[in-house]
Amino acid sequence: MTKKTYRKTLSANDAGETKSHQAGMLIPKADHEFRAFLGELDPATKNPRRTISCLDEHGEEIDLQYIYYNNKLHDKKGTRNEFRLTCLTGYLRRSGAKSGDELELSKDEGQNLFNLRLITNSHSDAVTGETSNRIVLRGWRRIH
Template sequence: MTKSIFRKTLSANDVGSTGGHQGGVLIPKSETELLAFLPPLDAGIKNPNTWLDCIDENSVLQRFKFRYYNNKLHDEGGTRNEYRVTYMTAWLRNVGAKEGDIFEISGTQGEQEYYVKVIPAAVNEVQSDVPVRIKLRGWNRVH
């Protein structure tokens, strides 16, 4: 099977530097390739979620939660209908992630283990010749 790599430029909200409360890194529903890469979540269940076992650059297991907040589909007056990866804040702080840095998640389709890292913005600028197949809204799929 083919390895897939997805990258997102981290916002101030993603890394917690705004002081606001955010429920994890957003994955828009339009990011169909990325959503297909992650484990399926049953929209028939209110707010389904699953753990993502992710190995970081130091070969340490990180457990993030992949969630589909979908109370709009289940509750009268519900407003949320979005995918997010949560439980990342402590890890992002520990690796010194800052606004403008790149979060990368990779793995092989169908496997339940993922690989994650943060690429500092300065390094990303040097590697700007990395080919990007599709420029997604906030996310990039890299080959």
């Protein structure tokens, strides 16, 4: 059985540190591999979504929403054409997520349940012991 694992380094906005309203974590349209991992969404449907059922590192079940906000394709004055992963705020707050931490999403091939976990980052350089506030922003990347 093959397991696929993806990680995303959290930005301050992802972790809720900016106190701004966010409609979930952005998934780049060009990231076809990660989008396929989450499952297909029908662009002919306005704002299609699917539930991503997860088990976190503490054994708690969490339902995320994978949404294609596509009103630009369906409404004359629509502006949105983006993929998002939503319903993560509560989990990230309970886990004490901070910018620079990594969110990991994995799944065994043929299974419906995803695994979700937060990998904390001390933000310190192991050699110098200095603290760094520099965070490299990037999308979801395949680990395994």
